[in-house]
Amino acid sequence: AQSVTQLGSHVSVSEGALVLLRCNYSSSVPPYLFWYVQYPNQGLQLLLKYTSAATLVKGINGFEAEFKKSETSFHLTKPSAHMSDAAEYFCAVSPGSGNTGKLIFGQGTTLQVKP
């Protein structure tokens, strides 16, 4: 069964520092992987998604993620953190190869950005 593990429930960085949020997946088939962000009292906003077209995926707001099959990882990075990046981030995998309308989410990582 597919699953997602996010290492670190809380990450704190200084403004301008590198952001690295870790996600490892377990999947028996080539996965579709997603990163979403959730600001307080809001729904989830898609940052980027991996669909096997390219291993380095660029998303919105300067975020990118690299799919590494050998490490079963899909870590999210941003070169320079902004205060506005403070939010909760979720990695998700779509089980199976077809469209099931189902996403399996990691437990989330709260990103704190210090001035």
Added chain:
Amino acid sequence: KAGVTQTPRYLIKTRGQQVTLSCSPISGHRSVSWYQQTPGQGLQFLFEYFSETQRNKGNFPGRFSGRQFSNSRSEMNVSTLELGDSALYLCASSEGTSLKVDTQYFGPGTRLTVL
């Protein structure tokens, strides 16, 4: 296009009551998925509807049900509410028609509090 809308945004109920939540998908989207978000369990998939039919279902008791109308709007119902049903309920829509995995776009959620 307008995004996914959910009504109401906030709801307070007492144990034993039932509740109905509504979701209007992005125009043209035919798939609607529902998720429950709690601090303890995180984001969990409830069910997905496509063309008025439940296409996929998560591991929730039968007290949780849903339906979809011909205009793709969806409702979910929770009967005999329990304290543990207090959560943020998120609705997501996607095109749902292709064999590949679609991107899901989330609404702002309905915050349900059960007293």
